[in-house]
Amino acid sequence: MSNVEYVEVLKEFQKFGERFFIIAILLVLGIFLDFLQFIAFIILLLALGNIKQINRELGDKQLKKFRSKIIRSIWVSFIGTIIMGIAAGVAFYIYAVEAHPIYYLIPANILVYGIILMFKSLAIQKKGWHKLHKFFKSNKEMFPKHIYIDVLDGTDKLEKACKYTMYIITIPIAIIYAFIGLFKLAELRKIPLYQKEPDHSYEKRMDPIPVKPKELSDLKARFCPSCGNKLTRPGRYCFACGYELTPSKAYA
Numbered sequence: 001m002s003n004v005e006y007v008e009v010l011k012e013f014q015k016f017g018e019r020f021f022i023i024a025i026l027l028v029l030g031i032f033l034d035f036l037q038f039i040a041f042i043i044l045l046l047a048l049g050n051i052k053q054i055n056r057e058l059g060d061k062q063l064k065k066f067r068s069k070i071i072r073s074i075w076v077s078f079i080g081t082i083i084m085g086i087a088a089g090v091a092f093y094i095y096a097v098e099a100h101p102i103y104y105l106i107p108a109n110i111l112v113y114g115i116i117l118m119f120k121s122l123a124i125q126k127k128g129w130h131k132l133h134k135f136f137k138s139n140k141e142m143f144p145k146h147i148y149i150d151v152l153d154g155t156d157k158l159e160k161a162c163k164y165t166m167y168i169i170t171i172p173i174a175i176i177y178a179f180i181g182l183f184k185l186a187e188l189r190k191i192p193l194y195q196k197e198p199d200h201s202y203e204k205r206m207d208p209i210p211v212k213p214k215e216l217s218d219l220k221a222r223f224c225p226s227c228g229n230k231l232t233r234p235g236r237y238c239f240a241c242g243y244e245l246t247p248s249k250a251y252a
Contacts, residue, residue, distance in 0.1 A: 005057050010142075010193050012054045017188025019047040024182035044070075062135035069128030073121045080117030087111035119166055126162035129155050129181075147187050154184025 026040040048067050055063045087110035094103045133155035140148045158181035164174035224238035224245070238245060 007193050009054055009057050010191055012050045013188050014191055016047050016050040017186050017191065019043050019050065020182055021186035021189055024179060024186055027182070028179065060135060062131045062138065066128050066131040066135065069124050069131065073125040073128060076117055076124060077121035080114045080121060083114035083117065084111055087114060122162045122166050126159050129159040129162065133159060143191060147191055150184045150187040154181045157181035157184065
């Protein structure tokens with residue numbers, strides 16, 4: 001992956017973090033204003049789009065599974081909600097027509113099926129957060145240490161929030177974990193857009209030019225062994241008598 005592609009991946013992670021920050025705020029306010037939860041859902045779909053863009057470059061299996069499991073969880077939850085709504089509608093109709101109480105078994109059975117789907121949705125979502133947790137754990141070199149620690153803790157808390165929701169009695173704890181997890185995952189919005197360090201391992205090195213042993217021996221000679229003339233510059237022959245200088249005959 002080139003530096004340009006690497007920076008583009010980091011930009012998508014930034015957007016992912018920014019959108020989760022907005023989701024976290026909307027869900028907090030959504031406690032009082034229900035329609036904000038729907039807006040948060042739309043932004044969640046956009047955030048999953050960022051994951052899709054990231055995975056076009058990375059081709060990571062964990063990211064792919066995270067996205068697919070969250071989408072699947074949304075669909076199962078949507079179907080479960082519709083079924084529970086149908087159960088409520090049937091129960092209201094039975095109450096309105098004052099039918100025999102035994103008929104309430106019909107909406108009760110429908111409701112149970114809807115609840116089962118909601119639990120299945122939570123189980124799928126839990127697996128999705130676990131996949132994202134594994135991705136960050138396997139690619140920690142991509143992120144600054146302080147962001148990596150927060151994001152890892154955030155995905156872990158979101159996974160635990162799903163588990164505590166399934167216990168029902170621990171739902172208040174699950175809500176707290178979910179909000180903490182969302183805000184910690186949103187720390188990705190602070191990721192710096194730096195490039196990878198250049199790899200110098202394959203740079204061409206200039207090897208030193210070898211010096212012939214005979215030339216070295218000539219440099220060490222100070223006097224000609226034939227005529228005794230002092231040698232003032234390197235050479236193969238004595239400039240006074242023409243004697244050939246060799247390592248065995250040269251002397252300092």
